[in-house]
Amino acid sequence: MISRAYLLYRTATSLVVLCGVSMLTFGLTFLTPGDPARTVLRQQYGQTPSPAVVDAFREEHGLDEPVVVQYVDWLTGVLQGDFGSSYISGRPVMELLAEALPPTLELSTAALLVAIVVAVPAGVLSAVHQGEWIDSLSQLGALIGVSMPNFWLGYLLIIVFSLQLSLFPVAGSSGLSHLVLPAIALGTGMTAIITRLVRMSLLEVLDEPYVKTARSKGLNERIVVYKHALRNALIPVVTVVGLQFGFLLSGAVVVEIVFQRPGIGVLLVDAVLARDYPVVQGAVLLIAVLFVLTNTLVDLTYQYLDPRIQLGGSQL
């Protein structure tokens, strides 16, 4: 059972962190060298705006208020689901986020599936045949996968499978055929990480006394590996998969640009370059909240999967 005290502690620290996250997200805007209103307008019209235009813009977006008031206004809006509206298109940020999130989640989930489907068998094979050629091969693959920039891999996949073999479309986002290459590009790094982890974890478990007992009983090696060892070996894998999901989201930013797929990544980068601050704040906050949520969930699942783990006892 998860103790109530731990749940409370976890919720409280998550709230403190989210509060800090909101301040940081909001504060990022103030990194702008010079006056934000002027910078935004200059970016939009390509010339220095007149003072009247600047004043009107400030008033419209509440930039003439003190910073604290602006932050409180923004936060009150956010808590009610109102993230303001884009400086450029004038559309509500909430609407833009709601449009961009599904394709990004679709891509990240597909990448996660690719990673699990490839990595778990590869890691198990590697561990069972430790030191043999198949182990070396899978380890070499993992090493290359971990070092591969996903944007280059994306281009390689496009060159081979889209331009040479014409199997998949170059860019876009409609249907499954548009998802295959981006999912591979995004999932490869994670495949490598999980392969290594499954291998290491399984090797460790295969060394445990209870596995030896099972073997000495004369159980089939298959049953020992898959029924006894693998289940326990996968517990740390679940944690890492969960924690890595957040990094998949940031990887998705780059991969979306490679394949010109609409999503949070394209939305965020365009907004940053255009200094469309409400959109930047909304997208960053959304990513951070998703990230914090997955991490908290992973912590709780971890304890559920392995009741020996006592969270919250001693806070290292």
Added chain:
Amino acid sequence: MTTAESSRLKAIQHQLRGGVEIVTGTLRRNPLTLLGALIVCFLGLLAVFGPVVTPYDPAAQNLPNRLQPPSLVHPLGTDQFGRDLLTRIVYGARFSLGIGLAVTAIRAVIGTAVGLVSGYAGGWVDEALMRLVDIQLAFPGLVLALVVAGILGPSLQNLLFALAVVGWSTYARVVRGSVLSIKQRRYIDAARLVGTPPRRLFRRHLLPNVISPVVVIATLNLGTVVLATAGLSFIGLGAQPPTPEWGTMLAGGREHMRQAWWIVNAPGAAIMLTVLGFNLLGDGLRDTLDPRQQTRIEEV
């Protein structure tokens, strides 16, 4: 020779022997580390001497010569402006290695300082610093760096700053953990009892104990920083054309992928080789210096 001198000499000899053991031990356990070291040395030499050797200018355009496939004159071909790709890759090594080293060094220094103070001071200082770390860890580092770099304005300096300020939390956490466990040891109590000033305590007793994990994290971190630099430049938030930065070069080759595959693959392979080198080196160092820390650092 006085006793003090001879004991110092002995200490130095001891340290030297320790260093040699680290190197030989690492190589024995994991021969791939040597490959990593060789790759890193090769890239270092390339970055330092390459620009002196090459006869071409990395920025001068030569349009009649554009999109030439690899040949004896241009071993990696030419790009869409007729510039020699090998020359640009070689100049790019300076950016990648330079930024990688600078960012990692800044992160390591900030993170170690925060970790030492947090672990040693405890109480509300610790609580405040660790919440700061938590807030940082609530963002995927790449996203935060992307926004900071973008808002400051796309340039290599701003990218360096952005990457340096977002990535130190891993160091801080690990160093704090080490300090917490070292603090319990008797010899720290003894040192405090005889009135060792805090500065000396930090320098002589705490810092040497946290150096190994910091070195391991830093080496593994170098690869991720190189990847992040290239990735953000690729998006357009770092180096700007015509700077011969690998990520920027990759982005520029997009329209020419069909006729000239070498334009995107040369910088791509260069990035991968660099990251591979640092990862091999880091894995080997970790096995020797810090065998218990088995998790990899996958953050940006």
